[in-house]
Amino acid sequence: MPRKLTRSENMSRIRGKNTKPEVQLRKALWERGFRFRINIDLPGRPDLIFLKSRLAVFVDGCFWHGCPLHYSAPATRQEFWQKKLRDNVLRDIAVDDELISLNWKVLRIWQHDLKDIEPVISEVYELTETPEKTYFHIVSSPMMIAESAAGYGGIQSWLKCCGSIDVRVIGVSGHGSLRPNSRNKPEQIQVICRKCRNICNFKVDRQ
Numbered sequence: 677m678p679r680k681l682t683r684s685e686n687m688s689r690i691r692g693k694n695t696k697p698e699v700q701l702r703k704a705l706w707e708r709g710f711r712f713r714i715n716i717d718l719p720g721r722p723d724l725i726f727l728k729s730r731l732a733v734f735v736d737g738c739f740w741h742g743c744p745l746h747y748s749a750p751a752t753r754q755e756f757w758q759k760k761l762r763d764n765v766l767r768d769i770a771v772d773d774e775l776i777s778l779n780w781k782v783l784r785i786w787q788h789d790l791k792d793i794e795p796v797i798s799e800v801y802e803l804t805e806t807p808e809k810t811y812f813h814i815v816s817s818p819m820m821i822a823e824s825a826a827g828y829g830g831i832q833s834w835l836k837c838c839g840s841i842d843v844r845v846i847g848v849s850g851h852g853s854l855r856p857n858s859r860n861k862p863e864q865i866q867v868i869c870r871k872c873r874n875i876c877n878f879k880v881d882r883q
Contacts, residue, residue, distance in 0.1 A: 697735045697787045698723045704793050705800060718780070720771030729804040731781045738787050740764055742845035742867075746788060746855055749848040749862050762846045765868065781806070840871035847877075854880070 702724065705712065712733075713725045722732035738746040742765045750757050772782045783803055789796055845854070847866030852858060854865070861880050868875050 695735070695737070697737070697790050700790055701733075701735055701785070701793070701796065704797060708797060710800065710804075719774040719778075720768070722775075726804050729781070729806075730779060731783060731800075731803050732775050733783045733785065733800065734768075735785050735787060735790070736768070741768060743786055743788070744843050744845055744854060744865075744867060745786075746853070747845045747848070748853040748855075749851045751851040754848075754851060758847060761848070765844045765846045768844075769868075769870065769873075838869060838872040838874065840869050842870040843867040843876075844870060846875070 702712075702714075705724070710726075713727060714723065716722070716725045716727075718725065718732060720732075720734065723735050724733040725731070726733070736743075739748060740761075742761055747761075768784070772784075775782050781803055783800065785796055844867060845865055846868050848862045849865070850861075850863035852860035852862045854861065864877060864879050866875060866877050
């Protein structure tokens, strides 16, 4: 009988490139006439590159990049996964800063945002036509944000830094999922604001 793989072994088998969400976005953009490049040697190895408009696009998985709506903290090897999460998120921020310093625009798209792909397509179109150098993030619906923030003491508590809702989880105490309907949630989370870089700690409502 085959040995059951550990979570670490399962995670190590998840491909880093050409993931299903990446391929889904590429196909949708290509069908609508967008032309882009992949596998260009830029900081962070963006998933899609629009050379003419100097736009670098990343599709971020909810587990690997600290999604505040869907991150699920493993029950085993918690110290390992906490360090992995923090390293991933801080590396993302460093990559974005480096690209911006090189006069590239950066767009980060959550894996879950591709469930409704039309707003994503519209955002990509707008950014390919926008000359300004800056960082962008497609924000999930206000309802999703409000539901998630309710578990952290309410939206005002969550956004007490600069008012941005572009935050990423960098630390978790305990294990469980941050999904609003999850029966098993972690005890506390630490998030970093992508805009002002402020770090906040929240006790999660486990009711």
